[in-house]
Amino acid sequence: MKTINKKQQRKWGIFPKGRRAQMQMMETIGVIFIFFVLVLFGSIFYFKFQEISFQNQQEELLAQKAMDITLVTLFLPEIQCSQGDAESEDNCVDMTKVRAMNMMMEENPRYLTDYYFNIFGYANISVNMVYPINYSWTVYEFEKTGIYDNGTEYSAWDRKEATYFVITLRDGMQGYGYDSAVSSLFLGNEIIYSFGYLKIEVFS
Amino acid sequence: MANRRGQTEMIGLVVIVIMLTLGMLFLAKFALQEEPAKKIFTRKGLAYSTMSAVMKTELECYDSATSNDPDELKVQADLLEDCADVVRFNTAGDISCYGYDSSCDLLEEEISILLNATLGEWHKEYLFSAEVLVGTEPLTVLEIDSGGCATSTERDSSGLFPIYVTNVGLIESVLYICE
Numbered sequence: 001m002k003t004i005n006k007k008q009q010r011k012w013g014i015f016p017k018g019r020r021a022q023m024q025m026m027e028t029i030g031v032i033f034i035f036f037v038l039v040l041f042g043s044i045f046y047f048k049f050q051e052i053s054f055q056n057q058q059e060e061l062l063a064q065k066a067m068d069i070t071l072v073t074l075f076l077p078e079i080q081c082s083q084g085d086a087e088s089e090d091n092c093v094d095m096t097k098v099r100a101m102n103m104m105m106e107e108n109p110r111y112l113t114d115y116y117f118n119i120f121g122y123a124n125i126s127v128n129m130v131y132p133i134n135y136s137w138t139v140y141e142f143e144k145t146g147i148y149d150n151g152t153e154y155s156a157w158d159r160k161e162a163t164y165f166v167i168t169l170r171d172g173m174q175g176y177g178y179d180s181a182v183s184s185l186f187l188g189n190e191i192i193y194s195f196g197y198l199k200i201e202v203f204s
Numbered sequence: 205m206a207n208r209r210g211q212t213e214m215i216g217l218v219v220i221v222i223m224l225t226l227g228m229l230f231l232a233k234f235a236l237q238e239e240p241a242k243k244i245f246t247r248k249g250l251a252y253s254t255m256s257a258v259m260k261t262e263l264e265c266y267d268s269a270t271s272n273d274p275d276e277l278k279v280q281a282d283l284l285e286d287c288a289d290v291v292r293f294n295t296a297g298d299i300s301c302y303g304y305d306s307s308c309d310l311l312e313e314e315i316s317i318l319l320n321a322t323l324g325e326w327h328k329e330y331l332f333s334a335e336v337l338v339g340t341e342p343l344t345v346l347e348i349d350s351g352g353c354a355t356s357t358e359r360d361s362s363g364l365f366p367i368y369v370t371n372v373g374l375i376e377s378v379l380y381i382c383e
Contacts, residue, residue, distance in 0.1 A: 031216070038223065067246065091253040092260070130321045131314070132264055163246075166254040166322050168261065192276055195261040195318050 058159065058204070066163040066202045069120055073198060074165065079127070079139065081170045093198070095171040098127050102137050116140055122157065122203040129169055131195040144203040157203035169194040247328075247360040247381050254323065255362035255379040258332075263314050265301035275301075279315070280367055280377070283307045284345070288336045288372045291345045308346060316348050323381065329353040334377040345375065356382040 004012075074080070074091065078101050081092035105112055125140040146156035172191045263283065264274035277283050283299065286307040290297040297306050304310040315332060323330045331353040335342040353359055359382035366376045 038220075042223075042227075091256050131261060131318055164322070164326055165250065166257045168257040190276075193260045193262045193278070195257055197322050 059161070062159055062161040062202060062204050063163075065121075065204075066123075066161045066200055069123055069125070069202060070163050070165050070198065070200050072119060073125055073139070073200060074167070081168075089168070089170070091166070092168045092170055093127055093196075095127075095169050095194075096173050098137050098139060098169075099173075101139055105138075105140065112140070112142060117142055124199075124201040126199045127167075127169070127196060128199055129194055129196040159204045161202050161204075163200045163202075165198045165200075167196055167198050169196045247383075248362075250323075250328075251360050251362035251379050251381045254319070254330075254381070255365055255377070258315060258318060258379070259365055259377070261318065263310060265299065265310065266303070267300075268302050271302065277301075277307075279311065280365070283311050284334060284367070284375060284377065285369045285372070287311055288334075288345050288369060288375050291343060292336055292338065292372055311346055312348060315346075319348065319350070324350060329356070329382045331359075331380040331382075332377070333380075334375060336372060337374045337376065342376075346377075353380050353382045358382055 075088075079093050079097045081089040081094045083089075105116075120140055120142065122142055122144040123140065124138070124143065127137045127139055129135045143155065144157040145153045147153055170191060170193055259280040260278070262276035262278050265277050266274045277299065286297045286299045289295060290306050290308055297308075299307040299310075301307075301310050304313070319330055319332065329350045329352045330348075331350070332346070332348040333344070334346040336345050337343075359380045362379040362381075364376050364378055366374055368374050
């Protein structure tokens with residue numbers, strides 16, 4: 001029988017028994033390494049996805065809150081269009097009431113903290129007129145703020161979600177003014193419908 | 205022995221294929237996720253409220269350049285009726301406002317301003333359309349398109365806002381909003 005030397009053994013992949021076990025060990029380690037790399041990639045992907053999913057959920061919750069506040073505002077008796085006992089008008093805001101509410105909030109900030117905060121929470125609500133003129137009235141303003149040690153305020157919210165809703169602005173005070181001919185105030189009974197939108201910003 | 209090793213490699217291959225399939229399914233689930241129902245509801249609600257507000261709005265109509273006291277004309281009750289009459293019978297119409305050829309001209313210009321200042325500012329495309337039904341053929345009275353909404357499949361409608369005008373017919377207005 002012809003014997004082969006070590007060089008020929010290496011060339012043809014014939015190793016001694018101990019060397020072959022070493023090779024198989026390396027192969028197993030390689031497979032395990034690749035398996036763990038795959039598991040690692042999977043874990044990174046999963047946790048990244050969980051993080052994004054959590055952020056999306058937070059955003060959705062905030063959007064839901066904004067939507068809820070919009071609906072509450074649209075049906076708020078303090079600003080909704082009404083006519084005596086008749087059914088109130090849909091998507092309509094009475095500007096006489098808005099002006100009164102705006103004034104009331106400025107004069108009595110306690111209403112804001114004691115009553116309206118329980119309804120709206122941290123939010124800004126404004127009624128904006130687009131036609132015939134551009135103008136804005138703040139109905140409710142309560143931004144989430146914090147106070148530094150030196151007493152200065154800062155915005156303490158992470159997210160802000162703004163929701164818009166187009167509304168009709170009914171104004172029965174358009175004819176209000178002073179008539180110099182008869183030297184007295186007059187109140188026109190004409191009701192004017194203007195165009196505007198409700199802007200609701202919520203903070204979290 | 206060689207047969208046994210072949211079997212083990214086969215199992216490894218199957219495990220990898222299963223892992224890849226699961227990964228693909230996972231990706232597909234999120235890639236093909238449907239639009240949230242709340243978003244559609246919001247768009248629908250916005251379309252309805254916008255249309256309702258536009259229809260109720262009173263537009264200012266000046267008799268002349270020097271006039272200080274404008275007439276307040278309702279979009280649906282006054283102007284759309286007159287515009288349908290202008291389109292249907294090709295007349296000058298009853299309403300004449302300074303700076304505009306007809307009530308249709310005033311409507312087109314002012315509604316465009318209203319929608320641009322709201323929906324346009326919020327980056328939403330829209331299509332406002334008003335048609336008068338004459339027999340079986342609808343006649344377009346007014347069409348304001350911000351572009352891209354006419355062919356979009358992801359759009360929501362305000363629903364029809366119909367009014368019947370004697371001698372003219374049924375006028376149907378609708379507003380579509382799309383992303």
